Amino acid sequence: MSFKLTDTSPIRKGTLRLPHGIVHTPFFMPIATRGVVKSLTTADVRDLKAEIILSNTYHLLQRPGLDILKKNRGLHGFMKWDKSILTDSGGFQVFSLAKMRKITDEGVAFQSEIDGSRIFLTPENVIDAQFTIGSDIMMVLDECTPYPCTYEYAKKSLDITLAWAARCKKHFEKRIRQSARGGPAFGGKKLSPKKRPLLFGIVQGSVFKDLREHSCKELMKIGFDGYAIGGVAVGEETNEIETIVRWSTSLLPKDKPRYLMGVGKPEDIVRSVFDGVDMFDCVIPTREARHGQLYVRTKSAFASLRRDAYITSKSFYSVLRIKNEVYKNDLKPIDPKCSCSTCTTYSRSYIRHLFHIGDPLGQRLTSIHNINFYLRMMNELRSLK
């Protein structure tokens, strides 16, 4: 793998070479938690020119399960996606499914929310699962801490997360060594060094500066291909996210990609790009699209390099609720200046109609639009001079 920065001021721009191709940073990953960007075909996602999507180990383990993925040559073959995939380990589910799991030093025991069956995630089996999925960027197992969170809890959690990170790295290296001579993680095939996936560590420590710094330093000692900032956007104020990001990016190695997990709103992403983050993912564009909340640019292009010009939503976009009555007879596209296939074809009136009759096409069209909004935003950030 190689991460090349071509520009660092005022924002970082670069390329990240992955087994399934080059990804241009900074980038946003549409979310395909269970092997589908909800409501979209793989062709839709390709047409949107996404270079990488995110999926989830915990959810894929349950359905379809590793056996099916193995038979399909991984998630790429299963969903017919030939570009890159990053997989989250299930660390977010430690947070979001907190009611049905138990953490021990060894790992996390879940009781499935689907059928009650037991799923035990360990640093090692999560790495193995991600090899089976065929992930381009694998995430270590961590605990995404809740908010608010006491210092004592955050510290104890971080100790476990760091121990898991070390075990993930060790197991990952072992599998990579095996792969060089055709190990079981690769179906007996040898893996060329260029096809090696990446492994990212995840910074935790809640809102506590010393814990965040400790987390960064310990992860850097272990050594990862990239570093994620986790445990944010779980209920805290925006300025706290900003603070945590700055603590982290000031310590993390400059020559490795930084990934702000689960973030966020457009202004959160733009601000964080200016604060040195290279990678993002968030459910917002797809979930809100399905719920009829659409992003409309109010400024056609990013004209300024000033960070402060974009940190409020009012500065460059507005939100359109397509289900609202005012769009009943509105023949304009969602965003007249948008070039996505939805906006070049359909009216607000028609899309509102699709929502009102409950047809899933409405969700597909709006998801295309919102993802296009996010990807175009990233594209413009990468083009800033």
Add this chain to the structure above:
RNA sequence: GGGCGGUUACCGAAGUAGUCAAACGGGGCAGACUGUAAAUCUGCUGGCACUCGCCUUCAGAGGUGCAAAUCCUCUACCGCCCA
């Protein structure tokens, strides 16, 4: 012509004397959503003041009762049955 059953807010449907402006669905209106248990969730949905409130409603009209969507009478309409 006779006998039964029905008529409740935009729609469907509870409620058969007081705690009823009236449950619950749907529809409508508005809002939320940040590594997706989310095609989900929340609020409002007779009018007016919107802070204890006040006013007009349960097919229509008239009764009985301190009190009626609820009981009685007639009328209108709908359904089933007998002629």
